[in-house]
Amino acid sequence: MFRSLSGVANWLDVASTLGIMAVAVALLMIGGHFDLSAGVMTGTTALTVGIVAVELGQNIWVAIAAALVLALAIGFLNGWLVTRTGLPSFIITLGTFLMLQGLNLGLTKLFTGTVQVRGLADAPGYHSAELLLSSTISVFGQPFRIAIVWWLLLTAVASWVLLRTRFGNWVFATGGDEVASRNVGVPARRTTIALFMTTAGAAWLVGSITAVRLTSVQANTGTGQELIYIVAAVIGGCLLTGGFGSAVGAALGALIFGMTQQGIVYLNWDADWFYFFLGAMLLLAVLTNRLVRRYAEAARR
Amino acid sequence: MSGGATRAGRESGTTDGGAPLLELRGIGKDFGSVIALDGISTAVRAGEVTCVLGDNGAGKSTLIKVLAGVHRPTRGQLLLDGAPVEFGAPREALDAGIATVYQDLAMIPLMAIWRNFFLGSEPTTGWGPFRRFDRATAKDVTRRELAAMGIDIRDPDQPVGTLSGGERQSVAIARAVHFGARVLILDEPTSALGVKQAAVVLRYIAQARDRGLGVVFITHNPHHAHPVGDRFLLLNRGRSMGDFAKGELTREQLTDMMAGGDELTQLAEELERPPGG
Numbered sequence: 332m333f334r335s336l337s338g339v340a341n342w343l344d345v346a347s348t349l350g351i352m353a354v355a356v357a358l359l360m361i362g363g364h365f366d367l368s369a370g371v372m373t374g375t376t377a378l379t380v381g382i383v384a385v386e387l388g389q390n391i392w393v394a395i396a397a398a399l400v401l402a403l404a405i406g407f408l409n410g411w412l413v414t415r416t417g418l419p420s421f422i423i424t425l426g427t428f429l430m431l432q433g434l435n436l437g438l439t440k441l442f443t444g445t446v447q448v449r450g451l452a453d454a455p456g457y458h459s460a461e462l463l464l465s466s467t468i469s470v471f472g473q474p475f476r477i478a479i480v481w482w483l484l485l486t487a488v489a490s491w492v493l494l495r496t497r498f499g500n501w502v503f504a505t506g507g508d509e510v511a512s513r514n515v516g517v518p519a520r521r522t523t524i525a526l527f528m529t530t531a532g533a534a535w536l537v538g539s540i541t542a543v544r545l546t547s548v549q550a551n552t553g554t555g556q557e558l559i560y561i562v563a564a565v566i567g568g569c570l571l572t573g574g575f576g577s578a579v580g581a582a583l584g585a586l587i588f589g590m591t592q593q594g595i596v597y598l599n600w601d602a603d604w605f606y607f608f609l610g611a612m613l614l615l616a617v618l619t620n621r622l623v624r625r626y627a628e629a630a631r632r
Numbered sequence: 633m634s635g636g637a638t639r640a641g642r643e644s645g646t647t648d649g650g651a652p653l654l655e656l657r658g659i660g661k662d663f664g665s666v667i668a669l670d671g672i673s674t675a676v677r678a679g680e681v682t683c684v685l686g687d688n689g690a691g692k693s694t695l696i697k698v699l700a701g702v703h704r705p706t707r708g709q710l711l712l713d714g715a716p717v718e719f720g721a722p723r724e725a726l727d728a729g730i731a732t733v734y735q736d737l738a739m740i741p742l743m744a745i746w747r748n749f750f751l752g753s754e755p756t757t758g759w760g761p762f763r764r765f766d767r768a769t770a771k772d773v774t775r776r777e778l779a780a781m782g783i784d785i786r787d788p789d790q791p792v793g794t795l796s797g798g799e800r801q802s803v804a805i806a807r808a809v810h811f812g813a814r815v816l817i818l819d820e821p822t823s824a825l826g827v828k829q830a831a832v833v834l835r836y837i838a839q840a841r842d843r844g845l846g847v848v849f850i851t852h853n854p855h856h857a858h859p860v861g862d863r864f865l866l867l868n869r870g871r872s873m874g875d876f877a878k879g880e881l882t883r884e885q886l887t888d889m890m891a892g893g894d895e896l897t898q899l900a901e902e903l904e905r906p907p908g909g
Contacts, residue, residue, distance in 0.1 A: 495764045515752040574743075575742050
């Protein structure tokens with residue numbers, strides 16, 4: 332049942348990994364940019380964990396660390412290219428998105444001869460990784476996935492950074508008006524690069540969770556998710572034009588998303604309807620956003 | 633010629649104590665083969681307002697960007713307290729006490745006033761990973777500084793976008809004053825404003841002047857410049873049409889020079905109805 336504890340655990344589980352990404356993507360959107368490579372990057376990191384641990388026979392923690400280094404490097408490259416060229420991040424990350432998609436398939440085939448990496452459960456150190464990334468916590472006898480804890484933790488930290496630190500102030504400013512913020516001494520370029528690296532870091536966390544939980548990773552993991560993250564952030568109140576939004580909102584957007592997705596299953600409706608609701612929610616959110624912006628600029632001459 | 637003048641200027645500047653805060657000597661700027669600015673000289677003194685007047689395309693914006701450290705001058709010298717300086721970046725000019733309030737304001741409309749006020753120079757408390765934006769101080773100082781300038785803000789939490797144009801200019805001026813600006817460069821602060829709002833901004837310019845700042849007031853409106861200015865630099869197509877002290881010009885002369893009195897007379901003749909038509 333949807334409202335039973337097992338139902339709640341179910342849609343929270345869906346919302347959690349999505350939420351981790353949505354919160355990071357929301358920060359990036361507030362900072363005025365998009366990352367279309369965020370979805371496929373969860374696949375890249377998951378595959379890296381699998382290949383390094385299984386095919387190269389390393390301890391799983393070494394594999395997870397390698398995936399983190401790779402993710403941060405890709406995030407840095409995204410941010411560096413965007414700030415150096417001044418091109419829309421939409422185009423730059425579309426490029427990295429397609430490149431990563433090709434690399435994921437090509438390298439997986441090269442290492443395993445198939446389109447998946449399997450056998451992670453036998454890698455050394457798997458049990459400690461499982462404890463941290465894919466174990467369950469029992470509440471009133473109902474097991475809840477630990478990813479939910481990561482999601483809540485990340486939302487809290489992101490919210491604190493955004494509202495209570497200098498960096499948070501710079502994120503709003505860079506997204507609101509990059510030239511103006513640079514004029515008053517905000518390091519807009521560093522802020523943007525840091526945000527791309529944060530998104531990549533979130534992709535690493537989700538990728539590691541996916542790899543450890545499923546113990547086998549498909550080469551196409553994560554592809555197509557990037558727009559879902561953006562939708563969740565927008566439903567949560569982020570402006571597509573940057574400079575406005577919140578981490579809590581994005582987390583709620585992910586929650587709404589998870590509830591809708593599982594709710595349709597519980598109602599025994601055709602799953603095709605899911606995308607209809609998703610689209611409707613997106614439109615509704617964007618229209619509401621417009622009202623907010625109008626209010627904020629009402630007295631602007 | 634310029635070398636001799638430089639030496640003489642520096643010597644007199646150190647002795648009589650009246651060295652201008654900022655002095656321009658034969659400043660020029662080229663963009664490729666285009667001469668945007670040439671032979672500009674004037675002085676900005678503490679407690680005085682230097683007005684830079686010129687029509688669109690006269691080189692006002694280029695001059696601001698040279699002073700603000702956005703562009704390096706191709707020719708000429710910039711002197712701060714009588715000593716030559718070069719700015720490689722806006723931050724360097726800012727650190728030297730030269731603050732610029734741009735026409736497009738350098739304010740983020742969707743952000744709260746107090747967040748805007750401290751943008752780029754946020755006060756912090758705590759240490760290590762827990763170092764955070766000191767919000768209480770920021771709000772408090774914002775309210776106090778605005779009150780000191782006579783700006784009545786209902787709530788520092790409201791977004792800057794809800795303020796009127798004049799209020800926003802005033803907040804920007806208050807911000808520059810708070811962060812220790814000695815020279816305040818104002819880029820057309822009154823041009824987009826109605827008569828009442830412009831008067832408010834002019835009053836804040838006078839306030840900043842009375843607090844001992846050297847103000848560079850860029851405008852194309854002689855009626856705004858004359859009442860508040862102590863010195864007038866007139867630009868036309870990148871060249872100086874003269875650098876006058878207040879007593880040397882009446883408002884009418886200023887208006888005439890600005891509008892190009894001849895051009896206006898000619899225009900009036902052109903626009904007249906043809907006799908009998």
